[in-house]
Amino acid sequence: MGEFDLIQQFFQSRSRELFPSFHADGSAAFAQIVQGIGDDCAIVQPPAAMQWAISSDMLVQGRHFLPDCDPYRLGHKALAVNLSDLAAAGAQPLGFTLAMALPAADAAWLAPFSEGLLALAAEHRCPLLGGDTTKGPLTLSITVFGQIPAGQALLRSGANVGDDIYVSGCVGEARLALDVQLGHVPIDNPVLRQHLIDRIEMPQPRLALGQALRGLATAAIDLSDGLMGDLGHILSASGVGAQVVADAVRQTSTIWHDPQLAAWSLERQNHYGLSGGDDYELAFTAPASLREQVAHAARQSHTPVHRIGQIVAGEGIELRDAHGNALPHAIRSFDHFNE
Missing domain, CATH: 3.90.650.10 (PurM-like C-terminal domain)
Structure with missing residues (x-):
């Protein structure tokens, strides 16, 4: 199985089934994904009076998860740890990108991994926008994008005495x-x-x-x-x-x-x-x-x-x-x- 077959079979097709429309919401208060997975870049139309929240996390086999970790659960966790950063900012998810290094294009592993990943993505209306794959030691890197009404982001720097x-x-x-x-x-x-x-x-x-x-x-x-x-x-x-x-x-x-x-x-x-x-x-x-x-x-x-x-x-x-x-x-x- 080649790189582009892998993307098409396990990520692009399934993502399009889960997110037939990339409109996060019908109102102008929410960003619109004009073009998602499949092009060189995702194209996003931002709304007025909103700010972006962006975070990246990497998971490396042997450092962040055990070699025998269930692939469905690993797919879930890979996205969950990134969505947690959006939660800490008070942000609403918009989408994410996925970069993977894989030892081999193993369909028996990729199928449950992509299912776990995209099931959580669907639960939080957070479509896969694109990414990259290469051959190497199993490493997963996700970047999530979210939005927050201007001036309402939760930061680390606002705690006051007495809180x-x-x-x-x-x-x-x-x-x-x-x-x-x-x-x-x-x-x-x-x-x-x-x-x-x-x-x-x-x-x-x-x-x-x-x-x-x-x-x-x-x-x-x-x-x-x-x-x-x-x-x-x-x-x-x-x-x-x-x-x-x-x-x-x-x-x-x-x-x-x-x-x-x-x-x-x-x-x-x-x-x-x-x-x-x-x-x-x-x-x-x-x-x-x-x-x-x-x-x-x-x-x-x-x-x-x-x-x-x-x-x-x-x-x-x-x-x-x-x-x-x-x-x-x-x-x-x-x-x-x-x-």
């Missing part, structure tokens, strides 16, 4: 899942084991929540490299510090009620929620006066959110227990070149 700190969903489960996959942590409960594997292989981008937080959140980031490190990016950009309650972070997940995990020390449990990566949840800040509005945004987007701390003057993160006692820590963000 509440929130996270969406469950934090720390994906990091525990990696230890399970690597055989470092055996899990006796098969239902719990599958739940954890789903969390690392099938993350759900919080796009609806991100859009609902426009005008409410003062800063936001998606959690890819661990809560303490990613929250630190907000603090650095905003020139503030934070107090985080470790117990509140741990309580975002119910997995610690499992008898096997409940027997672990609190320090070991807290480690996953505070330093673990690959959650692709949102961490964000909002004024304490807007707690009811944040709760409404969570309900509106069908996404649980948890208040885990407060922005304070100073710098860095003070970690505390439920009683307000300081907890020493040396947790840092994941860094590909220091691991």
Whole structure:
């Protein structure tokens, strides 16, 4: 199978079936994809009073996913981690490009991979616009495009002293899942084991929540490299510090009620929620006066959110227990070149 046959069979034809019209919306408030996959460039007609949100992520076999990863799930995750960046900006997806290095044009692998990728694309009305393929070690690179009403983007730099700190969903489960996959942590409960594997292989981008937080959140980031490190990016950009309650972070997940995990020390449990990566949840800040509005945004987007701390003057993160006692820590963000 040649390069162009591969594109046509697994991506171009299926994409056109899923997106027969490239109009994101009938109104002038939304961008129109004039020409999508199949030409040298995608052609996009931007609307007035909107701003673009653009992000790229790369996934490398052996670094970001295991060699035996299910290709359908890998297709889902490859797009999900990029859509999560749009969610953190409060953006609406418009489309994406895909560049792949493949060891071989393996139809048995490409079929489920493209199905997982394009199923998530269809769910979020985010058509494939184009890309590139070449032969080489399995590497996936996606660039996503989104749009935001001018001046309403969620950034890392707006957190203010007194703001509440929130996270969406469950934090720390994906990091525990990696230890399970690597055989470092055996899990006796098969239902719990599958739940954890789903969390690392099938993350759900919080796009609806991100859009609902426009005008409410003062800063936001998606959690890819661990809560303490990613929250630190907000603090650095905003020139503030934070107090985080470790117990509140741990309580975002119910997995610690499992008898096997409940027997672990609190320090070991807290480690996953505070330093673990690959959650692709949102961490964000909002004024304490807007707690009811944040709760409404969570309900509106069908996404649980948890208040885990407060922005304070100073710098860095003070970690505390439920009683307000300081907890020493040396947790840092994941860094590909220091691991």
